[in-house]
Amino acid sequence: MERKIHLINWEVVCTQKVKGGLGIRKIDLLNKALLSKWIWRFAFEEGTLWKKVIGVKYGQEGLGWRTNEARGAFGVGVWKEILKEANWCWDNIRFKVGKGTRVNFWTDHWCGDEALSRIFPQLFALAVHKNATISEVWDSSLGQGGWNLRFARDSNDWELVVIEALFNMLREFKLSQEEDSVVWRGGGQGKFGVSCAYNLLAAPNSLEFPVRCIWVDKVPTKAAFFAWEATWGRSLPWIGSKEEGGSFLIAVFCVVVKRKMYITFFYTVQWLGFFGILSLPCLGFIGCSQRRS
Known part of the structure; x- marks a missing residue:
């Protein structure tokens, strides 16, 4: 079996197209x-x-x-x-609170960016009922309802500030007659999706890749792949070329159109720093030629 050169790292190949890869999943x-x-x-x-x-x-x-x-x-x-x-x-996953009978007040993630036990560890350490559900902490006899938190001792002055911050976070939450449910935080409008989960696991980088200049409609597939390799500085004729500035005529691509006609496309490349060289959009066809039998 013939062994060929691997021009692009597999990690790059498995990256999303918008981040410079080919979108092949691991x-x-x-x-x-x-x-x-x-x-x-x-x-x-x-x-x-x-x-x-x-x-x-x-x-x-x-x-x-x-x-x-x-x-x-x-x-x-x-x-x-x-x-x-x-x-x-x-x-x-986070919880959407309804009746509050199946969600733990301190240790489940239902309010804020994480569980309250992690946001307010000092108060969690003082809590009398660490495994209490939200419905057990909610007191419906307080007007329109309110929170009834119990701590093991009286609070110090500095702890009152933390307690105030907790109640400010809970101000907008009220119990309802709906059942408690779960919400997926990784996209998909709150519901789990394999694609959304995969994208979270893949952890794409934050680089801005010039994807619109590479995968252009009506450009021949081989030309687009050549541009993609060139953008990463790994096109076979240009490996090791780090010349900055200017544009270079590097290739001519021919495409058979209709029956016996060729349209000839010319492409240029330009240095883009981190991404190496970039294939610019097609300069247009130079002309048509008759196909020989």
């Missing part, structure tokens, strides 16, 4: 996203047969959003492998 990350889908489905779906079977077999944690850890003595269970992705998946 199998390991795609598999991780597919497994995470079942973590989401177990938390999101209600009353489905498969969820009941899994819940009976492995048991459920306190409020029923997750199963207990799978501890099979032999073999590798499917659900056991799925649970390996649970931590990553739950890092991107």
